[in-house]
Amino acid sequence: MLxxxxxxxxxxxxxxxxxxxxxxxxxxxxxxxxxxxxxAGAYALERxxxxxIPAFVISPKDYESREIFxxxxxxxxxxLDTDLVVLAGFLVRIPEKMVHEYSHRIINIHPSLxxxxxxxxxxxxKVHEAALxxxxxxxxxxxxxxxxxxxxxxxxxxxxxxxxxxxxxxTLQRRIxxxxxxxxxxxxxxxxxxxx
Ligand code: GRF
Numbered sequence: 001m002l003x004x005x006x007x008x009x010x011x012x013x014x015x016x017x018x019x020x021x022x023x024x025x026x027x028x029x030x031x032x033x034x035x036x037x038x039x040a041g042a043y044a045l046e047r048x049x050x051x052x053i054p055a056f057v058i059s060p061k062d063y064e065s066r067e068i069f070x071x072x073x074x075x076x077x078x079x080l081d082t083d084l085v086v087l088a089g090f091l092v093r094i095p096e097k098m099v100h101e102y103s104h105r106i107i108n109i110h111p112s113l114x115x116x117x118x119x120x121x122x123x124x125x126k127v128h129e130a131a132l133x134x135x136x137x138x139x140x141x142x143x144x145x146x147x148x149x150x151x152x153x154x155x156x157x158x159x160x161x162x163x164x165x166x167x168x169x170x171t172l173q174r175r176i177x178x179x180x181x182x183x184x185x186x187x188x189x190x191x192x193x194x195x196x
Contacts, residue, residue, distance in 0.1 A: 002193040005034040005082040007090035010124075012044025013177055014088035014109055014185050019051045021186035029193040034080040036073070038092045054080070060092065070095035077102070084192055087146065088185065091123060099148055106146035107192070109185045111176050113158055114142040118151035128169040128176070139163055139172065141180035143188040156191070157184045 006015050015035060021027040035048035038059045048055035058076055063069040074097060077085060087094070087108040094106060110118055110127075117130045117139075131139045140160040145153035159180040163172060 002030045002189075002196045003033045003081055003083045004030055004086055004189060005036060005077055005080050005084075006032065006048075006086045006088050008035060008037045008042055008044035008088050009039050009091040010042055010044060010089045012042065012047045012088070014181055015044045016047050017182035018086065018088065018186055018189060019047065019053070021190070027186050027190045027193060029196070030189060033082065034076070036076060038090070044088070070097065074098045074101065083196065084189065085146075086185065086189060089124075093150075094146055096148060099146060103147075104145055104154075107143055107156065107185075107188055108146050108151070108153070109181050110142045110144065110151050111139075111173065111181060112142065113138070113140045113160065114144060114151055114155060118142075120150055122151070125169045125173060128172040131163065132167060132169060132172065137163055139176060141176050141184055143184045156188045159184055 006018060008015050022030055022032060032053045035053050035055045036058055037045050040057045045055045056076055058073050060066055060069040063072060074095060085102055085106040112118055112127050117127050138160050140158060142158045143156045147153035161176045161179045
């Protein structure tokens with residue numbers, strides 16, 4: 001049974017897709033053992049509580065230094081006996097120590113076709129604003145392993161999504177979430193769970 005801890009910062013629609021996929025059997029051999037957010041107000045925490053998943057707030061703001069935060073985050077992940085860490089809209093940099101201790105055991109969902117529109121400063125709506133500004137006709141989402149870089153790890157899955165003439169960053173974000181993110185992240189977890 002793959003023990004999965006999900007790290008979140010916002011609304012948690014990707015977390016909800018994972019919860020629903022475990023419940024309906026799309027994701028097999030998996031137990032969601034914890035949800036950790038840096039943001040106490042994240043609606044993702046409500047989704048976790050409704051699904052009876054242990055939920056924790058671990059925020060850099062609550063620690064004297066970033067290093068002490070990093071240690072607290074890693075300690076909680078270990079305390080949960082985590083096999084796989086899933087970043088589902090988590091906006092805090094993963095500590096290098098955690099990347100090394102969980103090498104090939106941390107995955108991230110990014111709302112573009114990496115290597116386009118990724119790296120420092122590309123998150124949330126900013127990704128879609130850049131894609132529209134560039135005038136791309138296709139965008140999408142990428143699930144990848146997390147390494148020391150930002151959105152640079154080995155790609156697991158990608159899915160292309162059409163960009164429409166009248167798209168706004170919001171409409172494009174929603175379509176990529178519905179048609180790509182909410183499918184790719186569960187599929188990646190299931191692939192890892194079946195190979196674990
Ligand atoms: C969204 O912008 C999504 O594209 C990206 O992170 C954000 C969080 O979405 N992966 P949610 O918290 O999963 O709804």
